[in-house]
Amino acid sequence: MRAISPAEAAILAAGFAIESREMPALIRRVERRMPADAEAVHAALVEVRRRAWIARLNDLANRAGRPWVRRADNERAAGAIAELEPADATLLAALDAALAQRFRALGPTPEAALEAVTADLAEAGTGSLSPDRHAALAAEIAAAFGLSADAAVDFLDRTGALETRRRREQRDAETAAREKRRAEVQRLRAWERSLVEFRAVPGLLGCSEKEALRWIAEGLLPVARRIPAKGGREKWEFDPAELALLRPAVDGWRKQAKPAAPAVVGKGSRAGNAAIARVAALDRYxxxxxxxxxxxxxxxxxxxxxxxxxxxxxxxxxxxxxxxxxxxxxxxxxxxxxxxxxxxxxxxxxxxxxxxxxxxxxxxxxxxxxxxxxxxxxxxxxxxxxxxxxxxxxxxxxxxxxxxxxxxxxxxxxxxxxxxxxxxxxxxxxxxxxxVSLERKSPLVAAKAAVPLADLRAGDALVAFSRREVLDLRAELVRRGKRVAVVYGALSPEVRRAEAQRFRDGDAEILVATDAIGMGLNLPIRRVVFSTLRKFDGEGRRELNTQEVKQIGGRAGRYGRFEEGVVSVLAGGGSPEFIRAMLNAPPTAPEDPRPLVQPDADIVAAVAQEIGSDSLFGVLARIKRAVLRTDDPNYRLADLSQAMAVASAIDGVAGLSLLERWTYALCPVDERDNGVARLARWAIEHGAARPIAPPSAGRLPPPERAGREELERAEKTHKRLVAWRWLSLRFPSAYPDRAEAMAETARLDRWIEDVLRQHRKSRLVA
Incomplete structure (x- = not known):
């Protein structure tokens, strides 16, 4: 007969119906509760079954079309259930209670809670709720705030009318933007169809081919479009309208040894690329x-x-x-x-x-x-x-x-x-x-061996390349009894400084950071340890380059505090020889030695006037296409993709001028955080002369009870407040509640710092 453990005996004695697949996990939990009576076994069995309840709640929410239900809501609901075999109605009642608690925490009024939930759904990429789903959400929020029947009806009517208006305005803005883009594309295609090849140039100017080639080389005849051809050659195309305007200058060019470049020519809706380039003057930046x-x-x-x-x-x-x-x-x-x-x-x-x-x-x-x-x-x-x-x-x-x-x-x-x-x-x-070339004040050396995580000690900075990895490493070090400070890009400057000060003062032994410490933040770091020697750069994973290893690793060995700085890698993260090679490598020349340039408001306005367009997308598209040749010897055009994405989203917003839309295109937002869609929503309100309220994180849990989801939500709200404050300095009448935004920013800074100060094993470890 098989011997049974005391925990298994306690389980059998309790007399609960238990499935065989539940037994191993149940035994482990009961062992931690020994000596265990029936009540202890009951509590352990509830823990074992909670994961299945969470999955069941998630399925029920999906079937009911409730996209506002989050995993944290399901976890909170499951955690409130003590029955061993709860019915669906019991699970849903617990979920409703958890949702009501979250809704009330999102704002002081049902209107504020509804705004927060719909904004969160949009930020998460869920998209707009259908009218029926929006009404269902509003009804749940009304119930959560305990509105009377009459007050609930009034709330549903008001929020429904507001949502209908917003949908209409968004639809109108999107339609207008599409029409503008279509018009700009048609304008550009019509202009391209009008272009002629080089063989037509002598006839249009009344000159020889040799003269035309010389004047092209001297920059007098603008090449409207250069099309790569086989064998490294180019096919040149010319704007006949521009050439017609230049014909009176031909006799003068023949008489001069080196003619002067022509003045700006050609205005109107079909302005040629060369005219646009001269107006923008990015080649003479x-x-x-x-x-x-x-x-x-x-x-x-x-x-x-x-x-x-x-x-x-x-x-x-x-x-x-x-x-x-x-x-x-x-x-x-x-x-x-x-x-x-x-x-x-x-x-x-x-x-x-x-x-x-x-x-x-x-x-x-x-x-x-x-x-x-x-x-x-x-x-x-x-x-x-x-x-x-x-x-x-x-x-x-x-x-x-x-x-x-x-x-x-x-x-x-x-x-x-x-x-x-x-x-x-x-x-x-x-x-x-x-x-002037300066030398480092203290030597920087590569460690001979990789560093096990257990060997990290006071004065070390562990560098990772994502927020998730930073928090995972922090959690493991906290579990091992270490006091840890963290620095990563999503943290505000105020929180970064506070965390740096904790490390500087010795309140934290180890700093875990992203490459955000590679710029600024003078810290007493004895040793920099890379968690890995590869990073994702927005396009793919690659090895760190020489400058990154030197810039980040160079934070080790603070002069006057340590005799030398040491740079190493975490065991399993790469080869110490790679670090040594990077530290000893000479400076690398840039792949392209031409400085990057981009348009400003004056250039945008000038090009818009030149092409006769009010479309920001059209203006940026022409700038991208025309103002700077890809083979310009001096400059290269900066990436305009995000500005063009914003322009495409807000071009149809009524009530905003071209330069106001350009200002929105410059606003610092994160496309991965649906920042462009958020700007579009704000721009519609701005164009309609309605004030935009600053983002709010609502009620926050006590720092010692905060999990990663709450921390990430606070960080994202803080980032959105940065964009809101940026716009408020440029459009104070549209973004008037600056004092409220500053207060919310300060509140989030304090809360995030308090969360990161938690030294004990907390929910951030999970």
Whole structure:
């Protein structure tokens, strides 16, 4: 006869009907409760069956067409059930109670809760609810708030009418946008059909083929379209309307040894690419910054690895100047520049995308790069992290800042990899360039062996490349009794600084971070340990490159605190030899040495006038197609895909001008977080002259009870508040409740930091 364990004996003695597949998990749970009576066995059996109840609830919600039910709701409902064999009605009653609790936490009124739920569904990509489903959701929310029958009917009528109006406005905006796009495509195709090949040019101009070829080479005859052909050749096409306007100039060209380029020609709805290119002048981008070109500028490029003292050197010069500006890549670093100057006794104002902090009497400014004031001459400008010139998303902002900073002395700081692009920019601007190369103050070495997770100790920074991995590693280290601080991109600058301070003060032994620590955040890190040597860069997984290993690994070995910095990799994450090779590798030249450029409001307006169009999508499409040849020797056009996605979504919004739509296209949103669709909803309200309320996270659970879902929701709300605050500075009448937005931002910062401070094993570990 098989011997049974005490736990199994307790289970059998309790007398419950148990399926054989449940027994192994039940035994494990009862063992933790020994000595166990029938009540303890009952509690353990409820735990075992809870997963099946959650799945059943999910199925019931799907069958009933309730997409607003989340897994967390089902888990909360299942957790409230004590019966061993609950009926569907019991499960649904528990779910209704859990939903009612969540709805009431989303806002103080049923209207606010309904707005929050429908917004969450849209953000999650679920799309708009059908009218029937929207009404069903509204009815559930009315019940959750305990509205009387009459109040519920009034609530359903009001919210139904509001939803109908929104649907109509969204449908009208989408229809208008499609019509504009169709018109722009037809306009472009008609223009393309009008083009002629080179053999027609001599007849249109009354010249020989040889003369036409010479004038093309001299830039006098615009090539409207270049089509790649076999053998590396090109097929050239020309706009006959443009050539007709140039014909009177032919006699003059023949008489001149090197004729001057023609003035801008051709206006109207069928303006040729060459005319558009001349209006945009992106191939002469340096000349776009009139104030900078009027100054006798001197550029100083200070390159060096992390921990070489680049910022300190330039900040001393900036502080000694009568007036100046410091341009940083992040809002966090703009704040640090302001504090550094203030510490030196220099009053300094602050300007970032979503905030302004003027200081009375200040003649110095700390700002993010995108906020460079191009028309405010100063003595000294500092531009940090110049290696960002090569960044596909933000590189054009560094090109504009370096070309356009209106300062007599411009100090450009960056990794050695930035030198090629900075030299090209200096040449294009005609500015003299002095180069200063600094060495690292303390050595940086690669560890000889990979580091087991158990060997991490105080002063280590463990670097991962996703939020999920950061939280997973944090959870495992907390489980092992470590005190951990975390830094990743979804955290606000305030929370990042707080977490960095915890690590700096020793309240946290280990820092777990994404590559967000590679820029700024001076921390006393003894050793940087990569969790992996591969990362996803938005297109695919690849190995880290030399600059990334040096930039991130260079955070190790804070000068004055550690004799050397050590860079290693977590056991199983890659080879220490790869790190050694990357650290010893020379700076890599950029794949394309041409600086990135992008249009601004003036260029957008000029091109719109030239082509006679009010379509932002059409204007951006023509800019992408026409203003800068792919083989331009000096510049390359930045990626306009997100701006064009926003333009496509809001082009049909009534009540917004072209330049207002362009402002929306520049708003920092995350396309993965349905940011474009959110902007479209806000734009419709703006165009209708209705105020847009700031996003809210609603009621938050106590930090010690927060799970990953609640943390992620708070982080996403914070990110949406950044976009809202950015727009509120540009459209204050449409986004008026700035004080409320600031208060909600501060509340989320405090709550997120309190969640991350939890050292014990919490729901974040799950």
């Amino acid at each position: 340096a000349g776009h910054f009139a104030t900078a070109r009027a100054l006798d500028r001197r550029l100083t490029l200070i390159t060096g690895p992390t921990n070489s003292g680049k910022s300190h050197t330039a900040l001393d010069r900036l502080a000694a100047a009568e007036c100046g500006m410091a341009l940083a890549p992040l809002r966090l670093l703009a704040h640090e520049f302001r504090e550094a100057l203030t510490t030196r006794g220099v009053p300094t104002s602050l300007s970032t995308g979503e905030e302004r902090m003027p200081t009375p009497g200040a003649r110095h400014l700390a700002a993010t790069v995108e906020m460079c004031p191009f028309h405010l001459p100063v003595d000294v400008a500092l531009i940090d992290e110049a290696q960002m010139l090569g960044d596909r998303d933000r590189g054009a902002a560094w090109t504009a800042a370096i070309m356009g900073a209106p300062a007599r002395n411009v100090f450009i700081l960056g990794a050695p990899e930035s030198a090629t692009l900075v030299r090209r920019i200096a040449t294009l601007c005609g500015d003299p360039l002095e180069e």
